[in-house]
Amino acid sequence: MKLYGFWRSLATYRVRVAMALKGLHAEEISIDLLKGKQHTDEYKAVNPQGVVPALILDDDGPPLFQSLAILEYLEETRPQPPLLPRDPRGRARVRGLALIAAADGHPLITPRIRIYLEKELKVEEARRNLWLAHWTLTALEAIEGHLAKDKETGRYCHGDSLTLADICLASQVIGALAYFNCDTSGVPTVMRVYNECMKEKAFADAHPLKHGQH
């Protein structure tokens, strides 16, 4: 398998973790987002959206795209260890938590948004940084609201087994800590779960700062 990604990409991080948890390996092909390589014709032939990750399977089929869709594919094709609970209600909760990070929080801090704020809207750097920290923390606060009140919360987001929600939570916290200098003191449950996740090799080894310059 080949994983098109980038060292500091949070969406790539999600796929890296899931693959490691499932005992899978992919050769990672770097698309340098800082140099705009996602916009080249060569990469657009892989993923017309011009974003990473994209996963090439060994079946000669077209690339998989969108990190959550890739995670769900891995879950369906490689069910052990399970990253979704067995019961439909539990699955809905895990997917809901995952989506807060991956669908609501993360898209607002991606390079295309940052570049639009800078080049088109002429938002200065200090105010752009406020934006990035604000939307990152807003997603974490929403997750905190669920984790702190729900009895399903355990060692991890949902009970004591890792799920897709933990992978997405970890990606969002990494953005908060490693990139945007967010004050995470207001999301203690999120941070407790994050620290539990980081004890796992799959989460720790996939960390962006272990995959590129910083």
Ligand SMILES: N[C@@H](CCC(=O)N[C@@H](CS)C(=O)NCC(=O)O)C(=O)O
């Ligand atoms: N929802 C997508 C997000 C993909 C995405 O935005 N990836 C970022 C890196 S984390 C990217 O490639 N951005 C390129 C850009 O914004 O120009 C997913 O989860 O796969």
